[in-house]
Amino acid sequence: MAGKQHRNDLNELSRRQQQQQAQVPFQEEEEEEVHEPVLVPCERCGAILPQAEHRRHLLQHLRVRRKLFADVEAMNLEAEADKHSVSVSHGEGVDFGVVGLEDSLSVDVTVLKAGVEPIVLETLAMRSADSPFSASLAGKSRWVTHIRARTLCIRFAPPIEGEFKDVLELVLLNVKTRERFLITRKVLAVVGSQEDHELLKPHSEYVRRPRPIPVPFKGRIVRPPRPPTWAPNAWKKTLLPYEPPANLIQAAFETPRGRDVVKTVKQHFMPRVFDVNTYAKFFQVLLYIEDYQMRRVPSIEFWAELRPNHPRYELEVKGLEEGRPSVVVGDFIRIKHSGSEDGPWYEGRVHQVRQNHVSLRFGEDFSTYRGTKFDVRFTLNRLPLRRMHQALTNESRPARILFPDASHKSVKRPCSEEQLAEIVPVNRLIAQDREQLETVAAIVHRPRGSVPFVVFGPPGTGKTVTIVEAINQILQRDPKARILACAPSNSAADLIAQRLSPLGTTTLLRLNSQTRKHEDLPKDLQKFSVINDNLTFVLPVLEDLRKYRVVVSTCFSGAGKQKTHPHTCRRSLVSPRGWYTHIFVDEAGQAIEPEVMLPIKSLADGKTNVILAGDDKQLGPIVQSSLASILGLRVSYLSRIMQRDIYSLAADAPVGGRGINIVKLVNNFRSHPAILDFSNRQFYAGELVPCGNPALIQSLENSDELPRKKFPLIFHGIAGKDQREGFSPSFFNIDEATIVKKYVASLLSNKKLRLRPEDIGVITPYHAQRCKINLLLSKDHKCKGVTVGSVEEFQGQERRVIIMSTVRSNTNYVESDIRRTLGFVANPQRFNVAVTRAQALLIVVGNPDVLGLDPLWRAFINYVYLRGGWRGKSISWDPTELVSSTMPEIYAQQMQRRAEGDAEETMARLKALIVRRNEGSELEFDFSDDEAAAIEQPMRAWDAE
Numbered sequence: 001m002a003g004k005q006h007r008n009d010l011n012e013l014s015r016r017q018q019q020q021q022a023q024v025p026f027q028e029e030e031e032e033e034v035h036e037p038v039l040v041p042c043e044r045c046g047a048i049l050p051q052a053e054h055r056r057h058l059l060q061h062l063r064v065r066r067k068l069f070a071d072v073e074a075m076n077l078e079a080e081a082d083k084h085s086v087s088v089s090h091g092e093g094v095d096f097g098v099v100g101l102e103d104s105l106s107v108d109v110t111v112l113k114a115g116v117e118p119i120v121l122e123t124l125a126m127r128s129a130d131s132p133f134s135a136s137l138a139g140k141s142r143w144v145t146h147i148r149a150r151t152l153c154i155r156f157a158p159p160i161e162g163e164f165k166d167v168l169e170l171v172l173l174n175v176k177t178r179e180r181f182l183i184t185r186k187v188l189a190v191v192g193s194q195e196d197h198e199l200l201k202p203h204s205e206y207v208r209r210p211r212p213i214p215v216p217f218k219g220r221i222v223r224p225p226r227p228p229t230w231a232p233n234a235w236k237k238t239l240l241p242y243e244p245p246a247n248l249i250q251a252a253f254e255t256p257r258g259r260d261v262v263k264t265v266k267q268h269f270m271p272r273v274f275d276v277n278t279y280a281k282f283f284q285v286l287l288y289i290e291d292y293q294m295r296r297v298p299s300i301e302f303w304a305e306l307r308p309n310h311p312r313y314e315l316e317v318k319g320l321e322e323g324r325p326s327v328v329v330g331d332f333i334r335i336k337h338s339g340s341e342d343g344p345w346y347e348g349r350v351h352q353v354r355q356n357h358v359s360l361r362f363g364e365d366f367s368t369y370r371g372t373k374f375d376v377r378f379t380l381n382r383l384p385l386r387r388m389h390q391a392l393t394n395e396s397r398p399a400r401i402l403f404p405d406a407s408h409k410s411v412k413r414p415c416s417e418e419q420l421a422e423i424v425p426v427n428r429l430i431a432q433d434r435e436q437l438e439t440v441a442a443i444v445h446r447p448r449g450s451v452p453f454v455v456f457g458p459p460g461t462g463k464t465v466t467i468v469e470a471i472n473q474i475l476q477r478d479p480k481a482r483i484l485a486c487a488p489s490n491s492a493a494d495l496i497a498q499r500l501s502p503l504g505t506t507t508l509l510r511l512n513s514q515t516r517k518h519e520d521l522p523k524d525l526q527k528f529s530v531i532n533d534n535l536t537f538v539l540p541v542l543e544d545l546r547k548y549r550v551v552v553s554t555c556f557s558g559a560g561k562q563k564t565h566p567h568t569c570r571r572s573l574v575s576p577r578g579w580y581t582h583i584f585v586d587e588a589g590q591a592i593e594p595e596v597m598l599p600i601k602s603l604a605d606g607k608t609n610v611i612l613a614g615d616d617k618q619l620g621p622i623v624q625s626s627l628a629s630i631l632g633l634r635v636s637y638l639s640r641i642m643q644r645d646i647y648s649l650a651a652d653a654p655v656g657g658r659g660i661n662i663v664k665l666v667n668n669f670r671s672h673p674a675i676l677d678f679s680n681r682q683f684y685a686g687e688l689v690p691c692g693n694p695a696l697i698q699s700l701e702n703s704d705e706l707p708r709k710k711f712p713l714i715f716h717g718i719a720g721k722d723q724r725e726g727f728s729p730s731f732f733n734i735d736e737a738t739i740v741k742k743y744v745a746s747l748l749s750n751k752k753l754r755l756r757p758e759d760i761g762v763i764t765p766y767h768a769q770r771c772k773i774n775l776l777l778s779k780d781h782k783c784k785g786v787t788v789g790s791v792e793e794f795q796g797q798e799r800r801v802i803i804m805s806t807v808r809s810n811t812n813y814v815e816s817d818i819r820r821t822l823g824f825v826a827n828p829q830r831f832n833v834a835v836t837r838a839q840a841l842l843i844v845v846g847n848p849d850v851l852g853l854d855p856l857w858r859a860f861i862n863y864v865y866l867r868g869g870w871r872g873k874s875i876s877w878d879p880t881e882l883v884s885s886t887m888p889e890i891y892a893q894q895m896q897r898r899a900e901g902d903a904e905e906t907m908a909r910l911k912a913l914i915v916r917r918n919e920g921s922e923l924e925f926d927f928s929d930d931e932a933a934a935i936e937q938p939m940r941a942w943d944a945e
Helices: 002-023 051-080 194-200 246-253 261-268 279-296 383-392 417-422 428-432 434-444 463-477 490-499 523-528 593-603 626-633 637-642 673-683 734-749 767-778 818-825 828-835 855-866 890-913 929-944
Strands: 039-041 048-050 086-088 094-099 105-113 119-126 133-137 150-156 162-174 179-191 301-309 312-316 332-337 345-354 357-361 373-378 453-456 483-487 508-510 550-554 582-585 609-614 662-664 713-717 760-763 787-789 799-805 838-846 870-872
Touching (some): 051 890, 194 767, 246 279, 312 345, 428 434, 434 453, 434 662, 453 637, 463 609, 734 760, 799 828
Parallel strands (some): 094 179, 453 662
Antiparallel strands (some): 119 162, 133 150, 301 373, 312 357, 332 345
16 A cells, blocks of 8 residues: 555656646757657666656655655654553653663553553564564553553664664554554664763753855955065965856856756866866866855854964864865955954964964954954965966966877887896895886886876885885986975875885975975975974975975975066976976876976976876865866866876777886785775776785784684674764764774784784774774774874875774655765775775774675675675675676665665554454453453443443
């Protein structure tokens, strides 16, 4: 009946939708050629319909599904209500709280009757057949009278860690009227650490921040002075504002609902041809869209107090530690007195950032006192975006770099054996790796002005070691060589500088932005950096910059600053174009293309060689705008040019290819073969070869933690609960945090393993979970020193043991988008980075039912399960079934259908429980003498009637 009603609801919605379409036809802006509609099947019901109506049809399914769940919820609420003069205790449900795994508890439930009609408890049971809860009646009698209540005993036997839910169903019968009715109570228990739950529980209820709407500033803006700690630099050219065009923003963000925004932007703003002449316009449109999306988020407005700390003021910013909003030294924050409509807005410049506080400095005409309330608004630091626009629009348009092909200058064949033999590596290990040696030789012997060379470095293959060796070889062979080595992040740039530190302080400069925190720079690199007496990084003038043969920086800092007069260089921080003979960009796949182009288009000339190193199968660029991402901004420069013919890795490539313009490193020196195997087959065509030191990668094969010896992978399944608190949108999962703590403590306590805290890394995708795990580990002095961080923070790093907490455990499948359920856990690049950091042991903690919505995660779970590395909650599917990686929605649909089936089954069950028996049915119940005497007179009266 429930399934039939479900289908009827869908048909009714379809009829209504057709009527609405007939009344309000959609009008296109431009007339287009009429084509026969493409027919596609509905994945859910099999109906064949035009492709244009496919999305609308799926929305109908979603509405019907929501109605089904709403109906079930209404029936459950009705069943929970007391009725017919019978009341059941624990109206909010039976909650066992947090129970230890070794505990076994029971709770009494009281069934009371206020009226005089005879009621009998016909059945009592838990809804789930395999429930860890059980229910029994104290005593033999099932009569519920107004003299004596009945007591039910609910017992809970903890099977494994996690959250457990069920429903107690009581079917009662009015003996006089033969009316049967149902009363239910939810039953809940959490198996875990009560101490951890008390420590990590939410401090306040989660409140979703309202979506900020960009509002123009009204009133005068009072500008602040430049931070006095910064070194004076007399720039001679004003950077253009590069404000997003109003018509583009209107089309991208204010398009009427139902219009194809992607199509509109492509037709009216994007160039029809993508080449050297349209390159700048193409990326400028994407940057404008990204710019506007980014400034929508920082426009959060709130009121706060400023704490005077002359000459600065302290401002508390909740969420700052999580990067929401992201604030760095040099940014601007605007404030005005609360209640003042027209301002003025005082602009404060950020001088220091400390956890949830920032230190601001305003102009000389600003002052206040304690207790004064201000409206606070953040402004986006658009300097990086403006600098990207400037680089895109400069006169440099090298086709060999932007669109390299076979017509451009390059070598014709891989390096010969004689050329390989000429290389005497500074790092002797390079000579033992054929691909690394080929890479160094190819870079060293590359003609000046060739197409970019790509070092494709999968995890653990020594990509950074290889480019550092190439830099050393270039310096040895060419006394005139000058090298700029860049990376998108400070951490990646620091790693390159540390590997190059043997060059000495007269050869190597670690160039830092003046907005970087002094304490963030590794101590061993301070002598390679220019720092003033205020512990602020200084950008050297050109004369000093030219003293160094190698400069290491981020892409943003390495581009320098432009000026009006190219022949006047006293106060310029930019070298002449072509000054650097080689520009290296490490982790090139992590940055958007305009960011990588900052140093390349600003500093490369026709003879500069460009070397890119990275892996497009690992973390890609972070893009805030989904529209800009769809239009191409999320495709990195590395990934884009690797799709071109001259970078083909195929052995039979007609032009360029492996060993000429690209080398793929294949020897993995990091991980145990079992840890590497899955990622190797999924992302690298099985080409990676385990070459790690056996003494290291096999050191934990016999750990007591392993369900199966010699297989150092564990998937610990647990159905925890993901939670949020305050205004933070970040999730945390207390039960997973407890499991992580147990593994860390157990591994460090086992003296045979000889593990130190520094050998263990914990990866979690959510900042809130990171804070909770850190708090737990800090309570145990043995665990101090364990690094807990995000996937991004572990990029390029490795640990003997990696423990991953995936956090997400929401099993509400009403929504159709699995991304909404998994968040950014369902990201192939993040997954690849996370599972390839471990050298000897990988432990993943998560809810398999939720992770299994994603094909990649499902395949990984199957891999671990079938090889015996399983603990905890089992999976709910057949792990031997072939996983379809080409249909990312198929598993979400399976889960949704299962949830719908469970909902329909629940509806049918609830209805069946209260169906009346035949009038002639006989009922026999035992009751005590006291109960018999109490009900004898009422029964005789009912019989007389």
